[in-house]
Amino acid sequence: MSLTHNIYNQSLEQNHANYAALTPISFIERTAAVYPNRIATIHGDTQRTWAQTYQRCLRLASALSKRGVGVGDTVSIIAPNLPEHFEAHFGVPMSGAVLNSINTRLDAEAVGFVLQHAETKVLITEREFSAVAAKAVKMSGRQILVIDIDDPYFEGGELIGQMTYDAFLEEGDADFTAVKPADEWDAITLNYTSGTTGDPKGVVYHHRGAYLNAVSNIVSWHMGEQPVYLWTLPMFHCNGWCFPWSIAAAGGTSVSLRHVRANDIFDLIKEHKVNHFCGAPIVLNMLNGADDSLKAGINHSVKVMTAGAAPPASVIQGMEELGFSVTHVYGLTETYGPSVVCAWHDEWNEYDEGQKARLKSRQGVKAPMQEDLMVADPETLAPVPQDGETIGEIFMRGNLVMKGYLKNPSTTDEAFAGGWFHSGDLAVWHEDGYIEIKDRSKDVIISGGENISSIEVEDVLYRHPKIQDAAVVARPDEKWGETPCAFVTPVEGAAVTAEEIIAFCRDNMAHFKAPKTVVMGELPKTSTGKIQKFLLRDRAKEL
Structure with a gap:
């Protein structure tokens, strides 16, 4: 029989009834329809349901569309972890445009570079960053529509835009039909790397990767039904490790946090029964070192996801002793945030706290939706022995790897040489398949x-x-x-x-x-x- 003869390809084509491009837009559509009265966002005394949040996202998309913003355009945002920032993760892609969430610690020159390189058409900003944003827009040399988030719970800064965010939403229609990607490979967001060795690189995410990493987060963290998530992690960082979309998929609640301070974190955990938050090891160390009076009164289970630098075992042990359950993940801006997870084994519960903390300090194995992971020789791509001693570079490939670097084909080709994404991180590979970072190659x-x-x-x-x-x-x-x-x-x-x-x-x-x-x-x-x-x-x- 001919190898080209395949009965499963005969008259069985994709059509609208049996195929849809993967996009996280579908998560908010479902949750708003199924759980319209659940609380979606909390900020101070302001709470909004999923139905209200969905309507605001549609209005944002509609208002952008009426201003001529659509497929292939960039909408940038520089703002704290506020409900408006959360809404932008849905409203901007619903217009067909690409969301660019900018690091709030950058100076005006760096922000100006991002606005120019991304060819930003609209900038959503917030009073805390008004001085930097105003200067950056001038430095970019672009005609940009600037929209101000006017947070009633913050004093300071000034309004620098043509209108406020809420006034802009009034321009939009709540019955707007969201623009879905024609191809799930279409860009959804743009994230710039830290740029510690020259200008930052623009990492492009696609709808498929955003969708799959959102689901991967839920599976690897066992998020369950209706998680309450505290924003200790910046939303600009790999789109908050894709958690805006994870929260929507899980029908959860997003709790805003402007500044990462121990007293605010502990207060919000107690007040809203927060059961999930993310943070770099340095944030966990801050919580470990907080006054005992702040830590008292937490009587429910809290899950912590940490990454950003290899966490010392002692830091993990300190959090566990507080009663917080720590999951260690690893990834890069180029891999949508977490693409490797230290998956836990029940039999490890028999070990003492020190042994458990050391196991948890390893980076782990590929996340549920990541295709492949290895530690290998950076020149030959030959995998190193799984002996826990031989150092090689970490390589990944699959759906949780970026499209590439915006307008930078040579660096993109270099990053993907040999059919793998080159992380630049050095690690050993343990016998059980878990990887453990030993350093950045330059460190x-x-x-x-x-x-x-x-x-x-x-x-x-x-x-x-x-x-x-x-x-x-x-x-x-x-x-x-x-x-x-x-x-x-x-x-x-x-x-x-x-x-x-x-x-x-x-x-x-x-x-x-x-x-x-x-x-x-x-x-x-x-x-x-x-x-x-x-x-x-x-x-x-x-x-």
């Missing part, structure tokens, strides 16, 4: 020909009871080439010396790995809580 310290993992040294530092934050980078050394240099923020009110810290490290690891230099003070951080090691590397060179 490995090579001292006297020996490779030292900065993460390994940081893990020891975080075990010291008087250390709040720690980061280790290479310091140039005439004799050794490089030596580990530790930057440390002590716990508030604690007295600790550099000599004491070095001695502690030497007692807990091989002497050549221990820091030769310790610098005390505040550590520079990104808006997502990541320590900016590139700034620390510069400082170490100047020492």
